[in-house]
Amino acid sequence: MSSLSERPAAAVVGVPMPHESAALHVTGAALYTDDLVMRTRDVLHAWPVQSPHAHARVTALRVKPAYDVPGVVRVLTADDVPGVNDAGVKHDEPLFPGEVMFNGHAVCWVLGETLEAARLGSLAVEVEYEPLPSLVSVREAIEAGSFQGIGRHLERGDVEDALAGASHVFSGEFEFAGQEHFYLETHAALALVDEYGQIFVQSSTQHPSETQEIVAHVLGLASHSVTVQCLRMGGGFGGKEMQPHGFAAIAALGATLTGRPVRLRLNRTQDMTMSGKRHGFHSSWTVGFGADGKLVALDATLTADGGWSLDLSEPVLARAMCHIDNAYEIPHVRVDGRIAQTNKTSQTAFRGFGGPQGMLVIEDILGRCAPLLGYDALELRRRNLYQTGDSTPYGQPVRHADRLESCWSQVLTAGDVGERQVEIAAFNATHEHVKRGLAMTPVKFGISFNLTAFNQAGALVHVYKDGSVLINHGGTEMGQGLHTKMLQVAATTLGLPLARVRLAPTRTDKVPNTSATAASSGADLNGAAIKNACEQIRERLAQVAGGRLGISPSDVRFVDGVARGLSGDGVDWNELVNLAYHQRVQLWAAGFYRTEGLHWDANAMRGEPFKYFAYGVAASEVEVDGFTGSYTLRRVDIVHDVGDSLSPLIDIGQIEGGFVQGTGWLTLEDLRWDESSGDRRGRLSTQAASTYKLPSFSEMPEVFNVTLLEKAHEDGAVYGSKAVGEPPLMLAFSVREALRHAAAAFGSAGTSVDLPSPATPEAVYWAVDRVRGGVSWSG
């Protein structure tokens, strides 16, 4: 056991506890960025002028009419930018574009005394456009050869040779949709010039340091002149990793120019039409199986639909390519990846970050091929699971592969899967119009940022003279319970009751150069940094306690607010802190952590980019109505590996929530872009909650059993835990595959079912219709 992972007795980590802000959430007392507006004087409100074209040159921009609208204070345009007119890190995202690249692209922003004045002002701005040809779908982009960024190639073994020798070879194409984040809190920023002349931006951002950098380069300032704070977010899911920067920069620019605080909060329509989403992908593949059903070779081309700018598409693509194996050993692999450029929002990070897209391809292949191979899909998946000693196509050993089998067999047993398969078969035999299906799918998800440099974190821990402890760290809270876990880590390391530790909101002037709270890494990285800071303080205090108690400092233990030796009297924490102060001992520390042992050659697509893998298995049972294609999720059983959980209630919440969000992506959530040649080409036609449906109570599984894998200590992470934010999302493949299973039951045995994604009721209906051989009305 490593010192990083070793847990002391009576640790506060591992204790189930509610979210640290739960009492504030339920009483409406928890503050979010836009709740600060009424606490701030003389705030101006921002409203965008959005392009009605998918692609056009701006030939004239007349802002003067807006100033005739009562209450309009300022119109922000490219001419106002003192620094770099760009909202990204790749310098391909002009903040004020001269060429609009998607329907909804903001051309300029109007600031008003009220939101209504700004809105009316935006209607008064006159923009002339010269429409340009546009590419809306990924297929159009592929046909036109419209790509951006660097294409990648991942290869192991000899695919040609292996396919030639395979017993069964299948080919196919599969295009699947992206997903809107639909965090309940839309993008928001509130910027002001503070009493010391510094730019201070409250931002709903997963990446305060990058928001700070972008604001600084837009304003032409150094980073030390800009501070960004994120109180908390009303959901992020990756959508606030890159996307908040431009909005924060607009607010900061407005505040600089007017001297007044500027609030920018997108309404839902603006958020959905302007901000990036999960990438949809196109894939084409050829797969080979041996006579024993084992995967022999996979040859695939993945095309990510990147939208108008590069954003995070390159690392998303890399993760997709690194997860096309999911949990399966494929000896010979060749994957080509590329990023299409289309006239849509700039697609971005979303929980799983390409991983789900890569894994969906192999799960779709297995689901389609199982009947053709004569295998039950459940058996086909199981026999292809990674075994101890296997390595991934990019050359990383699959450590703890045995946990896949542990999770699988535990779900089989606890979920009564065998019994239910018999029941389902009996049900299906006696029901002509309704069929049930059951599927099990595994998850193996690599933890760490693919880009090694991001795997570092900082923390700042203060112990005040009265013994109270204040912790800061670089991670942001978006509902995932990171702050709860960090408080538990600090209390554990210092041997204090949880109530003695308080956490301050994330600010770039407390901890600099932070990485995004992303890649599920928040607790691993920041937890280790906090632990490091707390250990520095604890070691100094052990010296003081040793002197006070007359024992060796190395024998001092901190438990429940008392420092004591192996036996005898102890000294109370408060007294010890006071003593240390008077001995002029430093009572605060900056902590740092970098993940050791990672290496990655991005060009060769080889190395060990991940510290470890998170595993899980789900079994889902659905019922499909043959009349309509509508379905219900009857039961879900999950066993998931979170290591030794830092906070079990939080972790179970992440698993359940991720699963349902994944189910939404695969079944219900239906992003539709206008691909016609009409006036609305490129427009997002599902741009509201009324047209883009996310899971509601009716999609919650009727029976939902989630179990954490036991004896799951992870040596390489803080207090033996594992990351949990993203991996459970992909357990939802089991729902999609169960739908396929149920749809197949409408036909004869051995029917292979093509199922689009999302598998909406309409999509399932047509799949059933195909299985039934088409409906004849006259009977």
Added chain:
Amino acid sequence: MTTQALRAPALTVNGELTALGDISVHTTVLDWLRDRGLTGAKEGCAEGECGACSVMVARPGTDSQTEWTAVNACLLPVASLDGQELVTSEGLGSPAELHPVQQEMAVRGGSQCGYCTPGFICSMAAEYYRPGRACGEGDHEHGPNGFDLHSLSGNLCRCTGYRPIRDAAYALDAPAENDTFAARQDAAPPAPVATGMVSTEGEFVRPASLDGVLELIAEQPDAQLVAGSTDLGVQVNIFGSRPSLTIAIDRLEELREFSFGVDEVRLGAALTLTEIERRLAGRVPLLAQLMPQFASRLIRNGATIGGNLGTGSPIGDAPPALLALDASLVLASRRGERVVPLAEYFTGYRQTVKDPDELIRTIVIPLPLAPMTAFHKIAKRRFDDISSVAIGYAVDVTDGVVREARIGLGGVAATPLRARETEAALVRRPWTEETVRIAAGVMAAEGTPMDDHRASSSYRSAMLGQSLLRFYFQGVGA
């Protein structure tokens, strides 16, 4: 935005009488609350879909004098709450003293990011206080404590996956003896207040009588009538509509009649869908089947039956059901009243025979009801979605022969319509699979369905045919 108040409009918020102050007549309850520092309620969608803005208002009750009724604060103009009482998540409890609903949600992991939570709290608290809530067996949509999960159908959470929220709801006890919110339900609700407000953006009026409304709309035919504001609120928030005159009619007694007689059922146009659901209590099975599928509880608490017909929308859920029930509308104007069969009411896309100076006063459903009825709604999501296709059935089969069949369709043409050809293909024929399969083929060709983001036209057509098959097979128990 100066407001000329004819009196000083005010609203009781969390027990404190608060002047509405200097506002626009279109200011929503949500924006008004947030401007006053009550930032618990959030804007998640501004169209009544997500429930992050849910608050409780004191409304006339069905099973008690007053009922705490959860509504979407983003849709209602605050002017419409003049003289009323409202409670937000902040008013229910504080971090130091949590309300029982807040307590259960907090300890069970019912909040993650917390943004939707205050709205869930208000929707859940309203169900907690529902007078008719009683312990029972429970099923997958009702807790052992009688908690109806549909009460949360208008609240979206993107983080939790809902299971802990359900567990919190099902763990709730009955309100304590000394619970002040429960006690409030035993007293009369706040009376409607004749309101008149003017701001630079228009005028808001709540006349004290129907005659007053009819006078106004006779003089100003472009006036906007508002009841629950579940449609108008969307027009204002999303489409920038700013009517110059808004007339509130939701509390007029003349529009709130309810009777279940021998020959007919009379439903006042300003009854909310929730009120109709509760008062009918299953006596019109077709409507009982419709109600849980009609938008969400939050919307049904505000939306009125008259409003659903008044907009003339081709995808409203009430028309197909009411067409099948052979309902008629009583239209009132200063000129008098007239009765129009619903089947003759719709004339085109959002067009009806209703003259600009008329309003819908009452919906009349003839009795007896057909013995076999059903409501089928085809949508992506089971709770709170807009129909791709909706079908209402009322069929009378006697001695194995179809004596009468009325089928109402929504979502397949510019107006709701009767499936006349399908009806003809059924009537006087034996109620057999053969008849139904032939009629299903006819039904699949009814209307002129279109392609949109909800469904393809071919799916809509297929659903018409499939629906009739489903109606038949479910009826015969296959």
